[in-house]
Structures are given as C-alpha cells and as structure tokens.
Amino acid sequence: MFNNFTNFTFFIMLMLGTIISISSNSWLGAWMGLEINLLSFIPLLTNLKNLSSTESSLKYFIIQALASATLLFVILLMSFFNNFYFEYNNYLNVILNSSLLMKMGAAPFHSWFPEVMEGLNWFMSFILMTWQKIAPMILISYCMLYEYIYFIIMFSIFIGSIGGFNQTNLRSLMAYSSINHLGWMLSSLMISVSYWLVYFLFYSILSLSIIQMFYQMNIFFFKQIFSSYNNFPLIKFLLFCNFLSLGGLPPFTGFLPKWIIIQNLSITNPALIFMMVMLTLITLFYYIRLAYSAFMMQSTDLYWNNLWISKFSKTSIVLNFFSLFGLIFIMMIYII
Template sequence: MKFYKLVFFNTLIMGTLISISSSSWLGMWMGLEINLISMIPLLTNKNSYSSEAAIKYFITQALASMIILMIIIMVSLYFSLNILYIKSYLMILNSALLTKMGAAPFHFWFPEVMEGLNWMSSLLMLTWQKIAPMILLMYNSQINNYFMIIIILSMLISGILGFNQISLRKILAYSSINHIGWMLPAILLSWSIWLIYFSIYFLITLNILIFFNYFNIFYIKQLIPIINFNFTLKIFFLSNFLSLGGLPPFLGFLPKWFLINELVKNNFYFLSMLMILLTLLTLFYYIRITLSALMLNFNNKIYFNNIINKLLILINFLNLMSLPMLILSLNAF
C-alpha cells in the first residue's frame, strides 16, 4: 500500500471513531466529513472509472452531509417549536444518513460507484462505510412506519434489480442493500444482534473479496472457469456465497435467526414475515450463480505457482469459518 493511502486509511478510521463517539451532532457531522475526505483518495486508481466513481461518491455524500448540517442548525435554533416540526426534521436527517449508507430508495449512487472500484476499495465501501451512519441512526431512532418502509424497499429493490446482473460488483452492491434491510431493525432493536450480524457479514465479504481480488475476477463468466480447477476450493467458495445469502445451515443464517427471534419478541410479525419472503429474491441469484458453477465444467487446465497455492490454503481456512454453524445457533436458543 502506498504511503499516502496508508495515511488516508488511518484518518478514515479516525473519522468514523470521532463520529460514533461524539457527544454532539456537530461532532458527529465533523467525523462524517473526515471520513468522506479520507475515502476519496482511497477510491482513485490509475483508470478513469475509479475517478468517475470517486466524483459520484463525493457529490452524493456532500449533498447528504449538507442536509445533515442544515437539519442540525435548524433543530438547534428552533428546538422550542412544535414536536411535529422536530419529527419532520429528524425524518430528513435519517434520510440523509440512509443516503450515506446506500439504503433504498436512496441507493441510486451505490451500484454505479461500486462498478468503478477495485476489490479492496469495494471492501471498504461494503463494510466500513456503513458503520457510522448506522450507529448515528441508533442514537435518534426507533422502528416506526418510516423505517419499516425503508426496510421493505431495501429488500424488494435489491432483489429485483439484482436479477439480470452479470457484474459481481453490482451483485455484491445489491446484496449489501439487502443486508442493510436486515441490519436496520437489528441496530434499532438490539445493539448486540447488530454487532454479531455486521461481524459475520464482514467476515464472509472479506473471504469472497480476497478470492476475487487475487484472481482479478469481475464478472460471472470469469468466475466459473477459475473455481472449476479445484473441487475443494469450489465447495468452500460456493458455501461462502450461499452463506452470504443467509441460506441455512450456513453461518450467514445465524444472525438472521437471532434478528427474527428479536422481531417476534417485539411483536413485529408482519415485518419479519415480509423480510423472510423478500430475502428469497436475493437468494435466487446467489443460487443461480452457484448452480451454474456446479453444473458447468471446463476442461482447460490452469497452472498455479506455489504462492497461489499458499493463498488457496488461506482462503480455504477462512471459508471454513463460514461452513455449517447450525449447532451453535441451536445452543444459543
């Protein structure tokens, strides 16, 4: 990693920590701005696509930050107004935070930005950049009709728009929007469930992106010949992919089970049922890729050196952590 990228990576982490640990909304806004300014150099590369993605990301995030600052000033100046005005201000503030994390229907920028990034930048976009907006939502929100609409739209839109995608970056982007739909009720109901969910999501995404990054895979047609050369790698990778979709009995199902249990305890029966049904849309295109990889076979041989063999050992070890974990979840209940 280049020295300047290492510096900006540290300030990126610092911006998120400032935002989530601040005791005032102005401090939280400042942390988000430090995070934004640090992210832009990390997105840029030698190709023009990354520059375009960085500009799109900057414009969208700057617009959301401007709305957040405007609402902070208005609430601080007119806090003695009617409570209905305060609720309206908070709804606009929450919309800006949802735009920052890429939740539907404020997701318009997210797949387009992802399409221009390399895999390491994509890892930051899919995981770390979600932390600060979600925790800020937890500080001032609870599940209401507005958030129920956001959760349902995130799952519905991500499922429908992900159907005909051949780009793995866009598939992971729409998958992330679907996971946002699961993480929002988790962060609003139970901090511990959100932490478990996010940690497992981060682990599974890291496993998949290490593989994609090393073999330089960006499209489904590139993926199938690579994983067909090694049966063990194929099984581990496909297990990981299904785990990201939340198919039981893989590890990705565990936090969803916890969250469904918490939703039922809080009498959100209709919401939990809708979330389960709409997640099947996302699971469909995971299974489509998985079945293609299992049923199609290529005879062309691919030769790998010792370094790649060592990498495969690392990938296989990491993927073992995403293999069936149903016993753990049974013990948890």
C-alpha cells in the same frame, strides 16, 4: 514508499473520522467526524491510472457531499425549531434519517451504490460495504423513526433482492447484497445496538471471505467463474457455498445472525419478519440458480492465464471454514 505512507495516513484518518462521529455528544461533532471520514476516503478511491476508479470516487464525493450538506442544514434547523416550533421536529427527523440513509446507500437512496462499486478494486469495495456504514448506522440509532424505518427496511430488502437478478458483474452483485443486508441491519438496530453489532460482525467476516477469494483469483465477472474453473470444482463449491452463506441459507454461518433477528422480531413484529424472510428467499433463489449454472456449464474460454489456485493463504482457509461450518461450532458451544 511515500505512497504507502500516505495511504496508511488516510486509513488512520478514515478510522479516526468514524470514531469521532460515533463518540461525539453533539450533532455538529458527528457531522465533523463524517466529513473527516469522507475526505480521507476519497484519495483512497482515486487512482489516476484507472478512469473508472476516478469516476467512482467523483460519484461518491458528490453523493456524500449532498448528504452532508442536507445533514448540516437539518442540524441547524433543529437547533432553531427546538426553541420555537416543536411540531416541525418529526419532519426534520425524517430528513435527518434520509441524509444518513443516503450516506450508507440504503434504498430508496441506493442508486449511487452499485455504480460506485463497479469502478473500485476489491479492497476498497470491502471498506465501502462495511466500515463506511458504521458511523451512519450508529447515528441513525439516536434519531430512529420506527414507522419510517419500517418502510426503509422493506424497500432495501426488496431492492437488494430484485437488483441482483441478471447481474454479471460481481461487484454489482455484492453491492445489491449489501443493500439487502442493510435492511436486516436496520431491523437489528431496532432491537438493540448489540444485535446490530453481532449482525455487522458476521456480515463483515462473510463478505471478507468472498472478497478475498475474488481478489486472489482476480475475477470480476461470473463468466470467469463459469468458464475457467471447470477443472477445479472445489473452487466453485467454496465460492457458491460462501454466497449461500451470505444469503443466509442454513446450515451455513450466515444463517445465525438472521436467526437471531427472526427470533426477536417474530414476537414483537411478525408481519415485518415474514415479509423480510420472503423477500430474502429471492436472493437465495438466484444464488442457487447461479450455482447450478456454474456447475452445469462447460466451456473452454479463458479470461486470464495466471490461476492462483494453489496459493490460497491461511487466512482464506480460516475464513472459508468459518463461513461454511461456523454455525455448527457455535451451536456446539451453546449446547455445552
């Protein structure tokens, strides 16, 4: 009971740190909110019965501490140079952007993200992919350098697309998918915070629908899907349709936020959106390749005995329905 109460307290502190960070009217207050968020998230990651989880929490702490130290150092320098040397502010803004990008795991500061994801359970992975990106994203909208962010967008989408090739660990694949979506989120943030919020909400719901299926079926590797669900093609169908929706393939729901970004950026920056779409097609390619392999391979190897096929919760059904058919209903509402 004490352990559950302690975890609940840490979750409250986690949310409170994010709220403090995004509602602060000074960079020092934003830094304090990020630190509260970090110090409350580390105990949630740590599991003394699981060495890989403890290793992931240590890696996460080292990277976040480095990014926080860099952020604090830049805040102090900016307060000094504002009174003396204005020409140095652009260089400091680059470092400030880089520290926030490191906190969220955007490329080229992404190396820690898949390694940390590999040692976490599915619930902590979902928190790391979604909630932990809110505060850095909002803060980076205050000091965004567009020329620098163009490079980060292209690099994040490229790394997220290429990094998913030949991945057998589902958590690593979701990590690279998150890096890919970070590029799209940053591009939506260049338009407005409202577009970013729409994209982030859709991404969170789609990620939750996939991760909840992984959690309920207790699977962590693609080989488990290939070998253990030959008699349950509907489960494979739902899983890989969710992947295609997350990749942004029409007519699934995941295409809608990308459609909104494409519509807006195609007018102001057509070259950028062209490269983003072309690189995202790489992600769809290996998702389709994995789906084809899963349906074609026949094997009798089992990796566990308890298959919770018939115990999908109502939440899973609703999330899968939204992931696959949400775009149709949204378009119907728009037409009406």
